[in-house]
Amino acid sequence: MRENISIGLLGLGVVGAGVAQIIENHREKLIHQLGSEVNVKSVLVRDPEKIRNIDKEQTHITTNPDDILKDPEIDVIVEVMGGVEEARQYILQAFSAKKHVVTANKDLVALHGPELQEIASLNKCDFYYEASVAGGIPILRGITGGLSADHIQQVMGIVNGTTNYILTKMDNEGVSYEDALMEAKDLGFAEADPTADVEGLDAARKMAILGRLAFSTNVDLEEVEVSGIKNLELADLEYGNTLGYTMKLIGSAKCKDQKVEVNVQPTLLSKNHPLADVKNEYNAVYVYGEAVGETMFYGPGAGGLPTATAIMSDVVEVIKHIHLGVNGTQVTEPRFKKELMKADQRFGQYYLRLHVKDEVGVFSAVSSLFNELNISFKRILQNPIKKHEVAEIVLVTHQTSLENFNKSLNKLKDLNVVLDVKSYYKVEGDVTSEMARTTETL
Numbered sequence: 001m002r003e004n005i006s007i008g009l010l011g012l013g014v015v016g017a018g019v020a021q022i023i024e025n026h027r028e029k030l031i032h033q034l035g036s037e038v039n040v041k042s043v044l045v046r047d048p049e050k051i052r053n054i055d056k057e058q059t060h061i062t063t064n065p066d067d068i069l070k071d072p073e074i075d076v077i078v079e080v081m082g083g084v085e086e087a088r089q090y091i092l093q094a095f096s097a098k099k100h101v102v103t104a105n106k107d108l109v110a111l112h113g114p115e116l117q118e119i120a121s122l123n124k125c126d127f128y129y130e131a132s133v134a135g136g137i138p139i140l141r142g143i144t145g146g147l148s149a150d151h152i153q154q155v156m157g158i159v160n161g162t163t164n165y166i167l168t169k170m171d172n173e174g175v176s177y178e179d180a181l182m183e184a185k186d187l188g189f190a191e192a193d194p195t196a197d198v199e200g201l202d203a204a205r206k207m208a209i210l211g212r213l214a215f216s217t218n219v220d221l222e223e224v225e226v227s228g229i230k231n232l233e234l235a236d237l238e239y240g241n242t243l244g245y246t247m248k249l250i251g252s253a254k255c256k257d258q259k260v261e262v263n264v265q266p267t268l269l270s271k272n273h274p275l276a277d278v279k280n281e282y283n284a285v286y287v288y289g290e291a292v293g294e295t296m297f298y299g300p301g302a303g304g305l306p307t308a309t310a311i312m313s314d315v316v317e318v319i320k321h322i323h324l325g326v327n328g329t330q331v332t333e334p335r336f337k338k339e340l341m342k343a344d345q346r347f348g349q350y351y352l353r354l355h356v357k358d359e360v361g362v363f364s365a366v367s368s369l370f371n372e373l374n375i376s377f378k379r380i381l382q383n384p385i386k387k388h389e390v391a392e393i394v395l396v397t398h399q400t401s402l403e404n405f406n407k408s409l410n411k412l413k414d415l416n417v418v419l420d421v422k423s424y425y426k427v428e429g430d431v432t433s434e435m436a437r438t439t440e441t442l
C-alpha cells in the first residue's frame with residue numbers, strides 16, 4: 001500500500017480551491033478510508049501573484065504545466081481550469097505519463113469524452129468526471145453504478161445551477177434578470193463566460209453526457225436541441241404562474257426502441273411536478289428505469305465545495321484502484337446504433353402566447369385551426385392588452401405530437417387575424433415519467 005498519493009491540480013479557482021480545502025480539512029477521513037495520505041503537491045494557475053488560501057510551504061504554485069505533468073511523483077491530475085483545447089492537451093500528456101485524470105470540465109467531456117476515455121484505457125489510466133454534471137449530486141455514479149443493470153428510458157432534470165438561480169430570483173423575488181445573473185457570478189455558480197449557462201449550452205453538454213451514460217450509446221453534442229433563458233419575457237413567467245406553472249430550464253433525454261431524443265429548453269412545469277420546487281442553484285435529476293421505476297437525485301448543482309465533493313469521490317475511486325492495481329476501465333462499444341426520434345414520435349403539451357387583432361371572430365378562427373389539427377386546449381386565457389386593437393391569447397394544449405404543434409405554428413403565422421406568435425414553450429404536467437403520463441392522459 002502506498003503511504004502517500006500526490007495530486008496535481010490544474011486550476012485553483014472556485015472548484016480547485018474547494019478541492020484543496022476538502023483535502024486539507026478531511027485529511028483524517030481520507031487516511032482512514034484509503035490507508036494513504038493525500039496531498040496537493042503542485043497547482044497550475046495563470047496568475048502566480050494572486051492571493052490564495054493555500055499553504056505555499058506544502059504546495060508548489062506554478063504557471064508551467066510541465067512542473068505537474070512531468071513530475072513522476074504525481075499520480076493523479078485534477079483538471080479544474082476549464083476551456084477545451086488546452087485542457088485536452090494537458091490530459092493527453094497526463095495519460096502518456098500514465099497519470100490518472102479527474103475533471104469537472106463538461107465542455108471537454110461533452111466534446112471529447114469518448115476519445116479521452118479510450119486513450120485513458122489504452123494507457124491503463126482512470127478517467128472520471130462525476131463533477132461535470134449536476135455539481136455535488138452523484139448522478140453519474142447513480143446511473144453507471146446504482147442503475148447499471150437497468151434499461152434507463154428517460155432522464156429529465158434541472159442541470160444548470162446558474163439559470164435555476166436566475167429563474168428562482170426572477171419568479172420568487174422579482175429580481176431582474178441582469179441582477180440575478182450578477183449574483184450567480186459573484187457566488188461562483190456561473191461559468192467564466194456565462195453565455196453558455198444562459199443560452200442552455202452548459203445544460204446541453206451535461207445532457208449529452210447523461211444521455212451517453214444512461215442509454216449506453218453515443219450522443220453527440222450537436223444532436224442536443226438547445227434553447228436557453230436569455231430571451232424569456234416576464235409576461236410568460238407571470239401567465240405561467242396564473243395557470244399554475246413554474247418556468248424552469250429543463251434537460252430531457254429519452255430512449256425508446258433505440259430512438260433517442262435529447263434537448264434543453266425552458267419549460268413550464270406544473271407547480272405539483274417534483275422538479276418545480278427545486279430552487280436557486282440546486283439541481284435535480286429524475287431517472288426512469290424499466291426495472292427500478294422512478295428515481296430522483298437532488299442537491300447543489302454548482303459552487304466550490306459541492307463540486308469539489310464530486311471530484312473527491314472520483315479521486316478516492318482512483319486511489320482505491322491504485323492500491324488494487326486495477327486502473328483503466330475497459331471501454332465498451334455503444335450498445336446499439338441509435339436513431340434520432342422524429343417530430344411525429346415526440347409528444348408533449350405546449351403553451352402558446354399570441355397577439356391577435358382585437359375583433360369579433362378571432363378566437364373561433366384560432367380554435368378552428370387547432371381543431372383541424374386535432375389539437376385540443378387544456379387552458380385558455382384571453383386578454384386585451386394595452387396597445388390599440390391588439391388582444392392577447394394564451395393557451396395550453398393537451399398532448400400532441402411535435403410535428404402537429406409545428407404545423408399549427410406555421411398555419412397561425414398565415415392566419416390574417418394573428419399579428420404575432422409571441423412565445424411558445426413545452427409544458428409538463430404533474431408527473432414526470434412518460435409511462436405515468438400515458439396513464440394520466442388515459
Ligand SMILES: NC(=O)C1=CN([C@@H]2O[C@H](COP(=O)(O)OP(=O)(O)OC[C@H]3O[C@@H](n4cnc5c(N)ncnc54)[C@H](OP(=O)(O)O)[C@@H]3O)[C@@H](O)[C@H]2O)C=CC1
Pocket residue numbers: 010011012013014015016044045046047048050079080081082083086104105106107131132135188189190191192301302303304307
Ligand atoms: N464553478 C462551479 O460551480 C462549477 C464549475 N465546473 C467546472 O469546473 C472547471 C473550473 O471552474 P471554476 O473553478 O468555476 O473556474 P475558475 O475560473 O474559478 O477557475 C479557473 C482556474 O484555472 C486557472 N486557469 C484557467 N485557465 C488556465 C490556463 N490556461 N493556464 C493555467 N491556469 C489556468 C485559473 O487561474 P487563475 O486563478 O490564475 O486565474 C483559475 O485558478 C470548469 O471546467 C467549470 O466548467 C463544474 C461544476 C461546477
Ligand SMILES: N[C@@H](CC=O)C(=O)O
Pocket residue numbers: 132134135159160161162163189190191197202301302303
Ligand atoms: N455554471 C454551471 C456550474 C456547474 O456545472 C452551473 O451553473 O450549473
